[in-house]
Amino acid sequence: xxxxxxxxxxxxxxxxxxxxxxxxxxxxxxxxxxxxxxxxxxxxxxxxxxxxxxxxxxxxxxxxxxxxxxxxxxxxxxxxxxxxxxxxxxxxxxxxxxxxxxxxxxxxxxxxxxxxxx
Amino acid sequence: xxxxxxxxxxxxxxxxxxxxxxxxxxxxxxxxxxxxxxxxxxxxxxxxxxxxxxxxxxxxxxxxxxxxxxxxxxxxxxxxxxxxxxxxxxxxxxxxxxxxxxxxxxxxxxxxxxxxxxxxxxxxxxxxxxxxxxxxxxxxxxxxxxxxxxxxxxxxxxxxxxxxxxxxxxxxxxxxxxxxxxxxxxxxxxxxxxxxxxxxxxxxxxxxxxxxxxxxxxxxxxxxxxxxxxxxxxxxxxxxxxxxxxxxxxxxxxxxxxxxxxxxxxxxxxxxxxxxxxxxxxxxxxxxxxxxxxxxxxxxxxxxxxxxxxxxxxxxxxxxxxxxxxxxxxxxxxxxxxxxxxxxxxxxxxxxxxxxxxxxxxxxxxxxxxxxxx
Numbered sequence: 002x003x004x005x006x007x008x009x010x011x012x013x014x015x016x017x018x019x020x021x022x023x024x025x026x027x028x029x030x031x032x033x034x035x036x037x038x039x040x041x042x043x044x045x046x047x048x049x050x051x052x053x054x055x056x057x058x059x060x061x062x063x064x065x066x067x068x069x070x071x072x073x074x075x076x077x078x079x080x081x082x083x084x085x086x087x088x089x090x091x092x093x094x095x096x097x098x099x100x101x102x103x104x105x106x107x108x109x110x111x112x113x114x115x116x117x118x119x
Numbered sequence: 120x121x122x123x124x125x126x127x128x129x130x131x132x133x134x135x136x137x138x139x140x141x142x143x144x145x146x147x148x149x150x151x152x153x154x155x156x157x158x159x160x161x162x163x164x165x166x167x168x169x170x171x172x173x174x175x176x177x178x179x180x181x182x183x184x185x186x187x188x189x190x191x192x193x194x195x196x197x198x199x200x201x202x203x204x205x206x207x208x209x210x211x212x213x214x215x216x217x218x219x220x221x222x223x224x225x226x227x228x229x230x231x232x233x234x235x236x237x238x239x240x241x242x243x244x245x246x247x248x249x250x251x252x253x254x255x256x257x258x259x260x261x262x263x264x265x266x267x268x269x270x271x272x273x274x275x276x277x278x279x280x281x282x283x284x285x286x287x288x289x290x291x292x293x294x295x296x297x298x299x300x301x302x303x304x305x306x307x308x309x310x311x312x313x314x315x316x317x318x319x320x321x322x323x324x325x326x327x328x329x330x331x332x333x334x335x336x337x338x339x340x341x342x343x344x345x346x347x348x349x350x351x352x353x354x355x356x357x358x359x360x361x362x363x364x365x366x367x368x369x370x371x372x373x374x375x376x377x378x379x380x381x382x383x384x385x386x387x388x389x390x391x392x393x394x395x396x397x398x399x400x401x402x403x404x405x406x407x408x409x410x411x412x413x414x415x416x417x418x419x420x421x422x423x424x425x426x427x428x429x430x431x432x433x434x435x436x437x438x439x440x441x442x443x444x445x446x447x448x449x450x451x452x453x454x455x456x457x458x459x460x461x462x463x464x465x466x467x468x469x470x471x472x473x474x475x476x477x478x479x480x481x482x483x484x485x486x487x488x489x490x491x492x493x
Binding site: 047049065091093094102105106107 | 133186193254258260262265270320420422444452453
């Protein structure tokens with residue numbers, strides 16, 4: 002995919018209304034219900050931090066445990082003030098003998114209304 | 120190629136880290152095809168398979184979005200192959216009318232020419248506000264101003280009968296940027312990839328159905344020096360056809376039973392729908408059946424690769440696919456089989472499939488070691 006650096010020039014356009022299916026049962030544009038009254042929104046939280054190598058493993062050269070790293074990321078996001086945030090996308094993006102593992106990614110604060118909507 | 124049983128193989132070429140192979144417009148596809156032939160069963164993700172207007176459909180290749188791929192590798196999800204599925208189209212309200220019409224025509228073309236089941240179409244109630252950024256390592260990341268609008272539109276599609284979602288968001292662009300010129304000339308990071316991954320991760324995590332993303336971008340002026348790896352994105356007006364084809368046969372995502380750890384996945388919306396029960400055990404692809412994982416030698420720090428390595432799945436590190444990162448097996452303490460190219464990686468996969476010890480194919484061949492006390 003292409004790189005870009007400019008800010009978006011998005012402009013809202015009118016929503017498609019409900020339309021009848023064509024002769025072949027064409028693609029139907031479904032209308033949207035109005036948004037709910039200001040529900041809590043999920044929030045994306047970028048992060049990048051160094052994890053001392055021994056924190057994610059029992060010995061310095063043990064392979065990293067991804068489940069332990071997810072917990073570490075959750076704890077980091079908690080320390081940033083996002084108590085209920087979960088890692089959405091992350092990776093180890095650098096390894097340094099002194100600083101350890103660089104964990105870089107995006108977390109998401111869970112939408113508190115998600116379970117209620119089920 | 121082989122009459123041995125298929126060897127389920129995971130191919131990971133991370134998005135947005137500048138991979139020389141697979142970091143452009145679906146240019147990982149030839150490697151995927153070769154590995155599918157060698158293994159008989161390849162699980163990989165949209166970044167590998169999506170070539171804008173170009174695609175390749177192969178029953179041996181399972182198209183699994185990155186978040187689901189990570190959960191699959193962690194043994195939290197299984198994959199259930201399907202004959203076909205209905206792909207709903209999710210359009211960003213920030214797409215201009217003409218560009219929007221191009222997306223709809225691409226979808227119509229896939230219905231008429233390929234026979235895909237597509238629809239309905241939903242437009243988000245507000246523009247998604249895609250933002251692009253580079254992380255400290257130089258890899259691409261991204262964000263959305265309105266993830267809530269994305270998820271609402273996804274819910275609407277699921278309720279309307281979609282069993283997969285192709286999302287199209289308006290991405291910011293600057294035709295004169297140095298980054299774009301570098302990318303078109305074959306050097307540079309795919310700056311859109313990080314935000315694309317965030318969009319698809321959000322949808323799959325929330326809905327529990329296959330989802331993938333294509334950006335909406337205005338056509339670029341002709342560049343006679345265009346790198347072949349970027350050329351697939353300049354053939355048409357949209358990047359949507361590959362996504363629709365990939366999703367049309369993407370496997371179901373089946374949460375595995377809670378093992379008592381409390382980590383079993385429960386979708387807020389998706390798989391509670393009728394008829395989405397667990398398929399028979401034999402029909403499922405599970406992480407425990409993986410026989411190999413293939414990844415660039417410098418990009419082994421992703422969740423899926425780490426989970427497989429931890430389980431002892433043979434890890435084939437492709438040294439010939441350079442990228443921005445230097446997160447190697449040696450740096451992480453992982454045991455790897457090094458391959459200089461994807462052709463060699465395919466040979467190693469075939470060796471594993473045939474029950475050959477890859478070490479027997481290399482020289483020098485070390486003598487057997489006696490175990491302590493042996």
